[in-house]
Amino acid sequence: MSAESPPPVPLPTRIREALRSRGWRTAGLGAGILAAVGLIGLFITVEVTSQPQFCGSCHIMKPYYDSWRHSSHKNIECVDCHIPPGVTAEIHKKFEALSMVASYFTATYGTNPWTEIEDAACLRCHERRLLMGKEMVGDVLFDHSAHLVEMRRGKTLRCTSCHSQIVQGSHIAVTTSTCILCHFKGQKAGEGSARCTLCHLNPRKTVRAGEVQFDHSKAEEFGMECVWCHAQPAGSTGEVPRERCVTCHNQQARLEKYRDTDLLHRKHVAEHKIDCMDCHLLLEHVTPVDAKLAATRINTAASECKSCHDTSHSPQLSLYTGTGGRGVPAMPSVMYQAGVRCEGCHMELPGHGGEVNRASNVSCMACHGAAYEKIYRNWKEGTERRTAAVANQLDATARALGAGDPRLADARHNLALVRRAHGIHNVPYSYALLRK
Numbered sequence: 001m002s003a004e005s006p007p008p009v010p011l012p013t014r015i016r017e018a019l020r021s022r023g024w025r026t027a028g029l030g031a032g033i034l035a036a037v038g039l040i041g042l043f044i045t046v047e048v049t050s051q052p053q054f055c056g057s058c059h060i061m062k063p064y065y066d067s068w069r070h071s072s073h074k075n076i077e078c079v080d081c082h083i084p085p086g087v088t089a090e091i092h093k094k095f096e097a098l099s100m101v102a103s104y105f106t107a108t109y110g111t112n113p114w115t116e117i118e119d120a121a122c123l124r125c126h127e128r129r130l131l132m133g134k135e136m137v138g139d140v141l142f143d144h145s146a147h148l149v150e151m152r153r154g155k156t157l158r159c160t161s162c163h164s165q166i167v168q169g170s171h172i173a174v175t176t177s178t179c180i181l182c183h184f185k186g187q188k189a190g191e192g193s194a195r196c197t198l199c200h201l202n203p204r205k206t207v208r209a210g211e212v213q214f215d216h217s218k219a220e221e222f223g224m225e226c227v228w229c230h231a232q233p234a235g236s237t238g239e240v241p242r243e244r245c246v247t248c249h250n251q252q253a254r255l256e257k258y259r260d261t262d263l264l265h266r267k268h269v270a271e272h273k274i275d276c277m278d279c280h281l282l283l284e285h286v287t288p289v290d291a292k293l294a295a296t297r298i299n300t301a302a303s304e305c306k307s308c309h310d311t312s313h314s315p316q317l318s319l320y321t322g323t324g325g326r327g328v329p330a331m332p333s334v335m336y337q338a339g340v341r342c343e344g345c346h347m348e349l350p351g352h353g354g355e356v357n358r359a360s361n362v363s364c365m366a367c368h369g370a371a372y373e374k375i376y377r378n379w380k381e382g383t384e385r386r387t388a389a390v391a392n393q394l395d396a397t398a399r400a401l402g403a404g405d406p407r408l409a410d411a412r413h414n415l416a417l418v419r420r421a422h423g424i425h426n427v428p429y430s431y432a433l434l435r436k
Contacts, residue, residue, distance in 0.1 A: 058100075060113060064171070071171035076125070081172075084118040116273045117172075119148070122159040137174060140199045152182065153193060154262075156270040164275050178276045180285045185238035189227050196226035214338065224367055228344035238283035245279075315421035322426060324417055325433045326410040333426040359424075376424075383423030383430050390415055390434045410436075 055061050055078050068074060073081070100113070126144075134143045147157050164175045187194035203216045218224070242258055249255055257263055268274035318324030322332035335344070344367075345359035364372035394411055401408070414433040423430030 064113070067171035071173070073172060080124070081117055081121050082115055084120040085124060117160050119159050122163075126159075139201070139203070141201060142199070155182075155265050158270065158273065160273045161269055161276070164273070175275070175277075176285075177282060181238050181276050181280055181283050184283055184285070185280075190225060200226075218367065218369070225343075227341065228367075229338065229340045238280050240279045241281065315417055316425055319417060319421035319423070319425045319429060322429050325414050325429070325436075327414070327436045328429070328432045331426070331429040331432060333429070336426075379424050379427050383418070383427060386431065386434050387415070387418055387423060391419075 055065055068078070134141060136142070146152075147162070148159070160172075162174055162178055163172045164178070183193045183199075190196060202220050206213060206215045208214075219226070245255055245258060264279075268279070269276075315324070320333050320336050322330045322336070345363040361373045361376040364376045394408070394415060397411075398405070398408055414436060418430045418433055421430075423434075
């Protein structure tokens, strides 16, 4: 062996070094396998927790899961809507979901889960609606682009402003109460955002209401206003009671912002999804027509006329609704049953500005055509003639029986009602009262 050759390594040392090297390789291989298993497990966990069935496995989510299963979105996975596009959003939502699972198993959850759906999530599937957004919703022509791209009445709307979950069992359906509130709050019926033709096309069909049959095509032909027949919205005025604020807020600084409507709408509607009805009182679109509820519907029929005609004592309204007489059952006018308001006949006429809007033969002709001029005159002359005849008969009977005879009280009451109310407001009822 030469002097430059290294000394031989003892066999035990070589064995120990070989084992040590192999051990590190084994440990590295094991760590790699564990990491791969972990990644596979994480992937499986993410996939499983992303399935709608997993969402429905929690009993507090079951009502929402059931409504989703029966909705038009039943083939769309929950995460496609509840997680907006982007990696950051996915991580954030997964963190929220894990927090909900932890709350569930620790029994610290609430019974009313809360979530917000971003417009970006909706537009992944519905982007075309911004460009070609017009469609019929029932009998309403709706334009998505005008509501999402432009500000409406100074307010920015989101998809969930109209598509919400305030009706349990109706998953992300259109909430019409929100539409009514936006269009009618603070608006005069038939004007501004409350214009009927803004949403409704003039129907080309014949409808029946009560005993009245009406061809809607005549509305356009005779230049009729929708509000002549269709009642204005009823119920509340859509106001926000201050006490509703404290159901969510208890900080005095926030409660003092009660009258800052621009700030409140920006925070609750544009930046977050707070249902309008959580704050506003319900404002109805059209009050249902029901003759049996005549006493409670007089305000609808009278509308602005009640400023002069006291709704509880007006003979015109009593006759029109078929109430107020004695000895004769209620007989609402067919016009009242069809929902025709006072303004339907008491319309503004050319050359009569500033006067009380008087009904005339023109009123009948405006809806029913020229043939009704003769009918109007027959009704008017007929009720006047019969009223005069009954008045003469009553005077003669009173002289024969004595003016104080109690049996004449009902007759005087009915005659006075027809006279003061002008019998033409409800001709069949007037005739029945006079016959009685």
